[in-house]
Amino acid sequence: MTEEKTTAPIERKKPKATPGYLEIIAITILFVLGAIWGYDQFLAQKVLTFDLKGYLREQTALIKAGELSEEQFKTNLDRMEARLNGENHNHVILLKDVVVRNGDEISPK
Numbered sequence: 001m002t003e004e005k006t007t008a009p010i011e012r013k014k015p016k017a018t019p020g021y022l023e024i025i026a027i028t029i030l031f032v033l034g035a036i037w038g039y040d041q042f043l044a045q046k047v048l049t050f051d052l053k054g055y056l057r058e059q060t061a062l063i064k065a066g067e068l069s070e071e072q073f074k075t076n077l078d079r080m081e082a083r084l085n086g087e088n089h090n091h092v093i094l095l096k097d098v099v100v101r102n103g104d105e106i107s108p109k
Contacts, residue, residue, distance in 0.1 A: 044090065049103035051096040080108055
């Protein structure tokens with residue numbers, strides 16, 4: 001009698017597909033950079049400056065020169081107020097006289 005040997009294919013264990021150290025570092029860096037960008041865009045306070053004295057000086061000079069009527073002056077003031085009120089919630093608007101440096105200036109035009 002001959003014995004038949006059945007040979008079953010040898011099952012090899014596949015190595016687990018876990019990320020290596022470089023992949024973990026790269027993923028962590030991308031996550032941290034995304035979190036910093038999101039914080040800066042949506043939560044961080046930003047300082048804006050507005051030169052109120054200069055704006056009023058310019059408007060009164062135009063009135064004295066006869067190029068601007070009182071109604072136009074009031075309209076310009078209302079328009080500027082609406083523009084300042086329309087800024088994002090995370091913007092702080094300070095007078096230019098108060099801010100020493102590094103403030104983005106809002107132009108009246």
